[in-house]
Amino acid sequence: MNADPSFAHSPTAPPPGAKAITLPGGTSLWLLPQRAVWWPAARAAFVADVHFGKAATFRRAGQPVPHGTTADNLARLDEVLAVTGAEHLVFLGDFLHARSGAADALWQQLQPWREGQAAVRMTLVRGNHDVHAGDPPEALGITLVDEPWQPMEGVEVLACHHPHSVAGATVLAGHLHPTATLYGLARDSVRLPCFAWTPGLVVLPAFGAFTGSAVDQLPPGTLRFVVAGAQVRRL
Structure with missing residues (x-):
């Protein structure tokens, strides 16, 4: 495999940002x-x-967490599908957060959404x-499906939840909830979700509206692309 990731320009118009x-x-x-x-x-x-049901799980434990995260997640999934025109939506693990959050109220929101996106094939790689x-x-x-899963025959791109190396392939994964901290003047700082790219591995930011971030576990030399509002920018 090529040891150096490279940038490209698509011959078709890219999605905004x-x-x-x-x-x-x-x-x-x-x-x-x-x-x-x-x-x-x-x-x-x-x-x-995505971690559907996470907020409900916290509320059951007596924590004062916000309502409306499921609706927010579904609205943003609709945006992904609208922007791309995708025929296939792949969840790279942790679709659900916990068994206690998998309640009837959650399915009553997800079922109408799924029916509204009935033309889109959907796959969950279990996390x-x-x-x-x-x-x-x-x-x-x-x-x-279980990881590793190959979305497109003949192309060495594997869909996983846990980041790991597979010889001769590029793994798309999640699990780490990667972020990057940007520093400004007067000790100001902001933490933003980011994509992480090393040879053979692309780690996606957590999609869910109520997920938080983990301690940085990315190897040195990782390229980071922060989600800054409506733009993705390389650090």
Whole structure:
């Protein structure tokens, strides 16, 4: 594999605010400000770590967390599909947060949304939270697979939840909830979600509206692309 990631310019118009990257072998991906990856050749969009039901799980534990996160997540998924025209939506793990959050109220929101996007094929690559929370209902029409999973035959791009190396392939993953801290004047700082890219691995930011971020576990030399409002920008 080529040891140096390279940038690309798509021959077609990119989604607004997106940043293009080219993988070894010539596969073009777009990093979207909606915290998703768009793979035009596969007509597929990828998101990671939605964590549906997380806020409800916290409320059951007596924590004063906000309402409306499910509606926010669904509205932003609709935006990803509208911006890309994707025919396939791939969840890179942690679709659900916990079994306690997988309540009827959640399915009553997800089912109408899924019916409204019935033309879109959907696949969930199970993550660590999905293993404990259980699979979503069959009525949602989401295909369930385990990692590593190959979305497009003949192209060495693998969909996973956990970041890891696979010889000769590029892995799209989540799990780490990567962020980058930007510093300004007078000790000001802001933490923004980011994409992380090293040879053979692209880690997506957490998509969910109530997910937080983890301690930085990215290796030295990782290229970071921050989601700054409606733009993706390379640091």
